[in-house]
Amino acid sequence: xxxxxxxIVRAGSLDRRYIFIVIAxxxxxxxxxxxxxxxxxxxxxxxxxxxxxxLEAGDKALVSFEYGPSTKPEIHPMAVALLRHLFQKDVxxxxxxxxxxxxxxxxxxxxxxxxxxxNKVYGEDYVLLGYRPGAEAIIKGLVSxxxxxxxxxxxxxxxxxxxxxxxxxxxxxxxxLFSASAGYPGTVEWVQYAADPVGITxxxxxxxxxVNEVMPYVQxxxxxxxxxxxxxxxxxxxxxxxxxxxxxxxDAQSVAHLVIVGFIIFGNISFFVERRRSKKY
Amino acid sequence: xFMKRQLPIAIAATIGFLTxxxxxxxxxxxxxxxxxxxxxWFDILASFAMFLGALNLLKMQAIKVIRKQKGWPYAALAILxxxxxxxxxxxxxxxxxxxxxxxDDPAKVATVLASEINLDEKSAxxxxxxxxxxxxxxxDTPYFTKSGADNxxxxxxxxxxxxxxxxxxxxxxxxxxxxxxNWMFRFIFTPLSATMFALLAFFVASASYxxxxxxxxEATLLLISGIIIMLGRxxxxxxxxxxxxxxIVVLALSAGVNTWFKNRTYTLAxxxxxxxxxxxxxxxxxWPVDQPAIFxxxxxxxxxxxxxxxxxxxxxxxGIGLGIFATSIRYILGIEKSYIGx
Amino acid sequence: xxxxxxxxVAGIIFVLFMIYWVAGHPFFVTERGVMFWSxxxxxxxxxxxxRMAKRGExxxxxxxxxxxxxxxxxxxxxxxxxxxxxxxxIMDMDQVETVAGVVVLGHVAKMTARYETSLxxxxxxxxxxxxxxxxxxxxxxxxxxxxxxxxxxxxxLTDDQFAYAAGVNGIMLREEPAACLYxxxxxxxxxxxxxxxxxxxxxxxxxxxxxxxxxxxVTACDYTLIGEEFFAASAYLSxxxxxxGGVKGQDYLKILAIGVMILGTIFNFFHDLGWTSWDxxxxxxxx
Numbered sequence: 001x002x003x004x005x006x007x008i009v010r011a012g013s014l015d016r017r018y019i020f021i022v023i024a025x026x027x028x029x030x031x032x033x034x035x036x037x038x039x040x041x042x043x044x045x046x047x048x049x050x051x052x053x054x055l056e057a058g059d060k061a062l063v064s065f066e067y068g069p070s071t072k073p074e075i076h077p078m079a080v081a082l083l084r085h086l087f088q089k090d091v092x093x094x095x096x097x098x099x100x101x102x103x104x105x106x107x108x109x110x111x112x113x114x115x116x117x118x119n120k121v122y123g124e125d126y127v128l129l130g131y132r133p134g135a136e137a138i139i140k141g142l143v144s145x146x147x148x149x150x151x152x153x154x155x156x157x158x159x160x161x162x163x164x165x166x167x168x169x170x171x172x173x174x175x176x177l178f179s180a181s182a183g184y185p186g187t188v189e190w191v192q193y194a195a196d197p198v199g200i201t202x203x204x205x206x207x208x209x210x211v212n213e214v215m216p217y218v219q220x221x222x223x224x225x226x227x228x229x230x231x232x233x234x235x236x237x238x239x240x241x242x243x244x245x246x247x248x249x250x251d252a253q254s255v256a257h258l259v260i261v262g263f264i265i266f267g268n269i270s271f272f273v274e275r276r277r278s279k280k281y
Numbered sequence: 282x283f284m285k286r287q288l289p290i291a292i293a294a295t296i297g298f299l300t301x302x303x304x305x306x307x308x309x310x311x312x313x314x315x316x317x318x319x320x321x322w323f324d325i326l327a328s329f330a331m332f333l334g335a336l337n338l339l340k341m342q343a344i345k346v347i348r349k350q351k352g353w354p355y356a357a358l359a360i361l362x363x364x365x366x367x368x369x370x371x372x373x374x375x376x377x378x379x380x381x382x383x384x385d386d387p388a389k390v391a392t393v394l395a396s397e398i399n400l401d402e403k404s405a406x407x408x409x410x411x412x413x414x415x416x417x418x419x420x421d422t423p424y425f426t427k428s429g430a431d432n433x434x435x436x437x438x439x440x441x442x443x444x445x446x447x448x449x450x451x452x453x454x455x456x457x458x459x460x461x462x463n464w465m466f467r468f469i470f471t472p473l474s475a476t477m478f479a480l481l482a483f484f485v486a487s488a489s490y491x492x493x494x495x496x497x498x499e500a501t502l503l504l505i506s507g508i509i510i511m512l513g514r515x516x517x518x519x520x521x522x523x524x525x526x527x528x529i530v531v532l533a534l535s536a537g538v539n540t541w542f543k544n545r546t547y548t549l550a551x552x553x554x555x556x557x558x559x560x561x562x563x564x565x566x567x568w569p570v571d572q573p574a575i576f577x578x579x580x581x582x583x584x585x586x587x588x589x590x591x592x593x594x595x596x597x598x599x600g601i602g603l604g605i606f607a608t609s610i611r612y613i614l615g616i617e618k619s620y621i622g623x
Numbered sequence: 624x625x626x627x628x629x630x631x632v633a634g635i636i637f638v639l640f641m642i643y644w645v646a647g648h649p650f651f652v653t654e655r656g657v658m659f660w661s662x663x664x665x666x667x668x669x670x671x672x673x674r675m676a677k678r679g680e681x682x683x684x685x686x687x688x689x690x691x692x693x694x695x696x697x698x699x700x701x702x703x704x705x706x707x708x709x710x711x712x713i714m715d716m717d718q719v720e721t722v723a724g725v726v727v728l729g730h731v732a733k734m735t736a737r738y739e740t741s742l743x744x745x746x747x748x749x750x751x752x753x754x755x756x757x758x759x760x761x762x763x764x765x766x767x768x769x770x771x772x773x774x775x776x777x778x779x780l781t782d783d784q785f786a787y788a789a790g791v792n793g794i795m796l797r798e799e800p801a802a803c804l805y806x807x808x809x810x811x812x813x814x815x816x817x818x819x820x821x822x823x824x825x826x827x828x829x830x831x832x833x834x835x836x837x838x839x840x841v842t843a844c845d846y847t848l849i850g851e852e853f854f855a856a857s858a859y860l861s862x863x864x865x866x867x868g869g870v871k872g873q874d875y876l877k878i879l880a881i882g883v884m885i886l887g888t889i890f891n892f893f894h895d896l897g898w899t900s901w902d903x904x905x906x907x908x909x910x
Contacts, residue, residue, distance in 0.1 A: 016487035016822070023486045037516035042583060069471035070478035070785050070811070103456055104466055111458070130456075133328075137320040144316070156453060183810050184714075208514075209811065209835045215591045216598070231514055254517035256482065261508050263490045268504070271494045305659050307650045323717050327750055334749030334779035341778050352797055477785035481811060484818040491821075492842040594834055597850050599880060601832040603665075604854035605719045607873045610669055616865050617726065617857065 005273050012270025019263065026259045030251035037254055038238075039247060044218065045235035047225025048203040052082070052176070057090035059175040060168065062142075064190065065109075067182035068101030071207055077233035077246035078205040079109050079180045085240045087118040087125070092164050094174070096150075097131040098138060098185045103154060122155075123162045130154030135185035139193040143171045177202040183210070191217050205232060290615040297613035339363065366465065375461025376423040376449035377430035384409055385441035393436045394420070422459040423449060506585055513582025523576040524563050530576065531555030629674065657907060668879070669872040676868025684867060689828050689846035690859045696802035696826045697734040705801035706741040707731065710791060710816060712807020712831070713747040713784055716754055720832050723854055724807030725754050727830065730860040731804060732762035736771055744777040745794060747787045752779045788812035792819045805829040805844070806853065809836045817843030830856060883907075 041049070055061065063082065067075040086093050095110070097103045106128055114120040122128075129150050132138050141149035146169055152158055159165045167173065171194050179202070181187040187204040195202035201224060206214055208229030217223045227236055230253060233246030296319070303315035338359075345356035369375055379397075384390040391406035397420055398405065412418050424430040430446040437444035454460050495501045512518040535555060539548040571577045611617035676682055700707045709731055711724035728744065735742040744759070746752045755777045763772035780790040792815060795803065803820040805813070805827070813829075813836040820827045821843055829840035830848030840847045848856060851873065858866030890903035 014490070016490075019487050019490055020483045023483050027482065037520070039516050040519045040579060042579070068474060069466075070474035072471070072475060073478075104463070107456065107458065133324050134317075134321050135324075137317050137324075140316045148317075154456060156450065207811070211586070212590060212594045212835050213598075215586065216595050219587065219591060228514075234516075250516050254515040256486075257511045257515050258517055260486050260489055261511055263486060264493045264504065264508065267490045267493065268495055301662070305652050305655050307652050320717075323715075327715055327748065330749035330753070331782070332749075334746075334752055334782075337749075337752065337775075337779045338781070341775060352793075355793070474783070474785050477789055477815070478811065481814055484814050488814065488818055488821075488839070488842050597834050597837070600877070601834070601850045603873050603876050603880070604832060604851040606665060607669055607869050607876075608719050608723055608854045610666055611866070611869055612722065614670070616673060616869070 005277075008266075008270050009274050009277070012267060012274060022259060022263075023256060026255045027252045030255050031248065034248065035251040035254070037251055039234045039250060041235040041239055042232075044226045044228065045232050045239065047218075048205075048227055049085075049225075049236060049239040051201060051203050051224040052085050052089070052091075055086075055089055055091050055176055058092065060092045060094060060173065061086050061176040061178065062094045062096065062171065062174045064177070064179045064181070065095060065097045065102035065106040066099045066186040067105060067180060067207075068099060069105075071182035072105060073245075073249070074207045074229045074233070075180050075182055075205060076105060076109065077230065077244050077249075078227045078236055079105070080113055080244055081233060081236045081240055081242065081246065082178060082180070082205070083109055083113040084117070084242055085236075087113060087120055088240070090125075091176075093126040094129065094164075094168070095126065096129045096138075096142070098135060098189075099182075100131050100133075103128070103131040107154075123157075124164055127162055127164055128154045129159075136189050136193055139185070139189055143194050143198060145170055171200055172198050174200060176200070179204045181206050181210070183207075186210075187214050187223070188217070191222050196222050203227075205236075208232075286618075290618065294613055294615055297609070301613070335363070369462045369465050370455065373425075373461060374427075374448055374451065374454050375425050375464075376454040376457045376459070377425075377427050378423045378447045378449065379420045379430050379433050379437070379444055380447055381409070381412075381418045381420075381437060381442055381444045383443035389440040390437055390442040393433070393440050393442075397433060398422075419447075423457060425461045425464075506589075509578060509581050510585060513578035513580075518578040518582065520570070521578055522568070522570045523573055523578075524559065524568060526576040526578065527559050527573070528556065531559055626674075664879075665876055668875050669869055672872030672875060673865050673868040676864040676871065679864070680868075682864075682867050682871050684855070684859060684870060687848065687852050687855070687859060689830065689848045689852065690856055692826070692828055692846045693731060693804070693860070694734055696804065696828055697731065697738055697740055699826055700801035701738040701740045703801045706743050706798055707735055708791075708795065708798070708800035708803045708820075708825070709742060709744045710803070710805045710807070711744065711746060711751060711755060712805075712809055713787055713812065714808040715748040716750045718808050720808040720853070721748075721751060722754075723857065724830075725751065725758050726857040727804075727806045727853075727860065728755055729758040729762045730857070732759040733766050736763045736766035736768040739768070739771060742776055743794065743798065743800065745780045745787075745791050746777060747780060747782060747784075749779055752777055784810060784812055785815075788815045791816055795819050795823055795825070799823050800825055803827045805831070805840065806848075806856070807831065809833055809840075811836075814839040814843060820844075 063079075063086075065079065067079075083093065093114075095106050097106055110126065110128060114122075114126050118125075120126055129146075130153060132149055134141070134149075138149055146165075147159060150159055153162060171177070177190065177195055177200050179187045179190045181190075181204060187206055187210070190202065190204075194200065202222070203224050203226070204214060205227035206229070208231070211226060211228040214223065214226055218226050227233060230246050230249050233244075234250045237244050237246050299311070300315055300319050303311045306312070342356040342359045342363075344350075345353045346360065350356075381390065381394070387406045387409040388402070391402045391409060394400075394409065395402045395405040398408075400408075409418065420433070424433070427446065427448070434444045434446050449457050449460065455462050457463060489507070493500070493504045493507060495504060512521065532552065532555075535548055535551040538551045539545075542548070566572060571580070574580045608617070697707055709728055711728055712718070712721050714721050716722060716725075732742060734740075742759070744755055746755055756774060759777055760769075760772055763769050780787050794800075795816075796819065800823075803816070803825045805816060806829070809816075809831050810833065813831070813833075817827060817829065817840055827844035828846045828848075829844040830853035831837060831840060832850050832853055834850075837847065837849055841849075855870045855873075858870045887903050887907065890899065890901070893899045894902055894904075
């Protein structure tokens with residue numbers, strides 16, 4: 001018994017590299033051997049889905065890409081799932097980017113969904129306006145006059161030559177706004193300068209850690225629902241009925257969380273044993 | 282002295298007041314300045330200032346390499362990376378397209394095309410045949426070098442087709458799929474960034490293991506809410522029965538009884554009584570996984586997220602907002618001068 | 624500014640403003656009137672408390688362990704003969720937190736100058752590099768040790784978030800500073816920095832107003848300045864009456880904000896019950 005308790009106390013100050021190895025294994029193995037855990041959508045993801053479901057064919061959706069390669073695993077799956085949903089409903093998609101990396105992410109998502117899956121036509125079904133520097137200034141510019149900020153799209157074509165840009169002059173001309181955001185500028189700026197003043201329906205997808213900051217806006221009704229990180233992406237994929245990277249990542253995330261909780265409990269047991277011993281002596 | 286002290290404060294005060302109160306003025310020029318120009322002036326300044334930073338970086342790394350200081354190979358790698366990205370962005374276009382406008386014999390041209398687009402010859406031939414009259418076919422992936430593109434053009438022309446090379450415009454070469462810069466972004470920068478972000482998973486695990494200890498009431502609360510959120514947020518949390526959580530609650534309450542009363546009989550009674558109560562209730566209700574809802578992890582997680590979490594976040598946001606206003610007012614009024622080195 | 628001067632200027636501004644208002648306040652966006660008066664009230668309270676402090680009113684600031692520990696941290700570095708690492712966040716000078724971080728850097732630089740400890744400040748933005756250099760230069764000059772200052776003390780790494788984190792981690796692992804101070808605006812890289820600092824055994828003090836990063840710093844650092852404590856750091860470290868007065872003013876404003884919240888809840892309750900037609904929330908909503 002003493003030896004066992006000794007082992008527990010020693011394990012309490014485990015070299016963190018052992019923890020890293022275990023975490024690596026529990027993340028990698030479920031990717032090769034999926035558990036197929038069913039995804040249960042939360043109310044916030046359901047709200048985003050319901051909001052998009054209310055859109056009709058021909059409605060205009062402005063989607064803003066504000067994430068880069070580092071947060072791609074969390075946000076790209078939800079961006080892809082959203083584009084699938086929008087294209088399924090034949091909604092016209094207008095894409096803007098407040099981050100320079102966002103344009104590359106948008107191009108990848110569009111190639112995967114618009115070009116390869118739904119055979120959508122550029123300029124008629126979707127347009128990539130591209131990246132412009134300026135953060136809030138760009139949002140304010142879009143709110144007052146899109147052509148003040150964009151004279152050409154990402155391909156260098158004049159906006160006036162693009163069929164779907166006819167009668168689209170400001171944010172108020174859109175029916176829906178979605179911000180796929182990993183930080184600044186992002187969701188909060190869109191709410192403050194566009195969604196709230198203009199009154200456009202807005203939803204958002206953010207990294208898990210940002211949900212805290214954005215939740216007050218969701219609760220006040222300024223944002224309709226939020227997709228939080230990879231779990232949010234997986235929930236949205238289950239709602240639209242098309243599994244993607246979000247879903248496949250959830251098994252790994254589930255097991256990893258369980259293991260971390262296990263580590264915490266074990267660490268506390270070790271802490272108690274050590275504390276008891278030090279009181280004894 | 283005036284240039285270093287009074288002038289910067291005067292500029293900060295003027296621009297600060299103008300931006301602050303300009304929001305209340307319905308005059309087009311002021312509105313335009315406040316809404317557009319003010320933030321864009323800063324972006325322009327920051328863009329030019331980037332040169333200072335880049336030169337400083339190069340200088341620091343070069344000194345390390347020249348003096349062969351500790352870790353100099355990494356400094357050499359940093360300079361190499363900088364040079365490569367600079368070259369791919371500003372010097373080498375890295376994006377040359379090959380366009381095929383005509384062909385005499387599609388089969389001959391397809392033999393060249395097939396190897397360039399990684400398809401079999403028959404599929405390549407079909408692509409050429411399907412090409413509408415007067416249209417051009419552009420090979421999807423651009424070539425990094427002009428000579429590479431010219432080489433393919435020569436081969437196609439020799440095979441009886443008409444091809445020419447078209448360079449992507451400067452500026453568009455950054456975002457053109459398959460260009461050198463795009464290749465660098467997709468295959469070097471993206472994996473590196475994702476890797477650094479992925480490190481967080483490991484660090485979160487080690488930080489949690491080290492920090493989440495039941496030292497006091499607040500730490501215990503942090504621990505319990507952390508576990509609920511971590512498990513409730515992922516699919517596996519939905520499979521943990523509410524009754525399992527209920528049993529844990531019974532055990533935790535019994536531990537509390539033991540700490541308070543320090544009486545084995547009381548402790549035993551609370552454990553046995555609690556377990557019996559829960560078991561009977563479970564049998565009566567049929568052991569539904571998500572009932573009682575108050576002990577179902579996803580429901581608990583939702584409640585914690587939407588209530589105490591948001592309340593705390595709002596309070597901190599209000600405090601931070603006041604702090605930002607107070608700090609900004611100090612800068613605008615010239616009370617705080619440390620940022621100019623005073 | 625002396626009292627007489629201050630009241631004269633304030634009086635003139637007030638009279639001019641009243642004339643403007645009575646004349647029909649042309650060009651004024653009336654829908655934002657509530658916000659305008661709020662700014663005046665908030666600004667007025669802050670100016671009042673600042674002037675009261677300058678006059679010699681005694682103000683007691685509660686002790687903030689994180690700020691008390693800054694000097695200890697620098698002392699520890701001096702004893703161990705290791706440098707102090709200061710990270711002023713990853714955003715640019717347009718963020719108030721970054722400016723606050725540079726201000727605190729000035730105070731830390733005074734300590735390192737006094738104790739002759741080496742200071743390493745890797746930055747993520749070129750403008751921050753210039754501002755931080757000026758702040759450090761001035762601090763070393765004020766301590767009478769301009770010989771110890773060199774430009775490369777504050778150096779630029781990269782604008783990219785995770786490349787910057789990788790660079791700072793590399794510095795930590797190679798130079799093994801005894802004290803790591805993180806003061807500014809941070810995003811996801813906060814835990815990367817704090818955990819690496821923990822692994823080298825450095826004493827870590829963090830200060831940020833980024834709500835989502837506070838938990839990471841609290842978990843991994845020895846001391847954390849949360850939100851307003853970070854903005855009060857400059858007042859706390861300098862002990863200048865004007866700055867301390869501003870901190871007291873913020874407390875007054877918090878009481879005011881709580882009062883407005885309670886009133887708002889009551890009025891909203893009455894409005895929902897139909898006892899009053901005045902919608903307090905709509906009145907407060909800024910367009």
